[in-house]
Amino acid sequence: MTRGQRFFSYAAASIGVLILGWAVLIAGVYVYGGVATVSVVERTQGVNISLPIPMALVHAAVATSEVFFLDEILDEIEIETGGKFSEWGPAVLGILEVLEDVPNGTLFVAVEDGDESVRVSKTRGKFRIEVESPDITVKISLPVRSVRRIVRQIVK
């Protein structure tokens, strides 16, 4: 094997390991925490946004809250809402615990009025909100268990 061939082999192997490593990491992130998704399709302006948020990354960000200024963000939210997270945080956690125990396939709210509809349900461990109208479609999907873990960490 010439020197060039050896270099090429090492480079190819390194790239392969790198790709495989990323694939394993991404799979791990998805499997560990699930993915929250926010999808917005606005038809009049032609806006189409789909935002997957790996919850494991959010969890990691909360765990290193000093780096991500979590306290400052919470303070800002408290100022804007006029409420204190220390007061309503436990209530949110309680709601999430109840939601986690609710069986999959449960329909919480369904509103249908002409060509507009709203559905709130729990499917495959995810709390789903779907709003549909002729102009806009919004779909939000939150893995309940992961969100509860994150909120619990924040409440602590």
Added chain:
Amino acid sequence: MRQIKTRTLAWALAVIVGSGAAVADSDLWLHVKVDENGGAKVIVNLPISLVEKAMTMIPADAWSGGHIMIDGHHEWTLADLRELWQEVSSTPDMTFVTVQDEGDDVRVWKEGDYLKVRVIEGDGDDTEVNVRIPVRVVDALLSGKGNELNFRAAIEALAAEGEGELVTVNDNDDRVRVWVDHTAEAE
């Protein structure tokens, strides 16, 4: 106008009674179904325990130590209601109000542990409203002091009641049903 008042009353009672069911039994579900003929359809299924948790998030200025303040501008003061209710709750089973007027039929009566209201509007609309409220819940609700309703006590009282039909409204166009049971509704 009368129809609106009837429906508003039914909804108010449903919210009070329905919210109350939340605390006691974590397996209980509050259900609301509204079906407007050719119009909106609304389905709400909430675990009572979830309602209970959500109640703790009511802002402090609207919720004061388990009581909800009532302003002093109502035709009926709470003192009037308490006095009236004392008379009603201490009586044996009987009909308190019967109104029959041009096809309309209103009846309010006490039957066992329940206060029942039945309104039938026969004026071409065929509206029928049925409300069934446990006496103990009203007792608890009016147990607050001064200008306060003891909402939390009402909830605790209702918790013991468990499953039951709370409100039904049927007319030519709309159907409303509010009830509590142990069934989680699936999609």
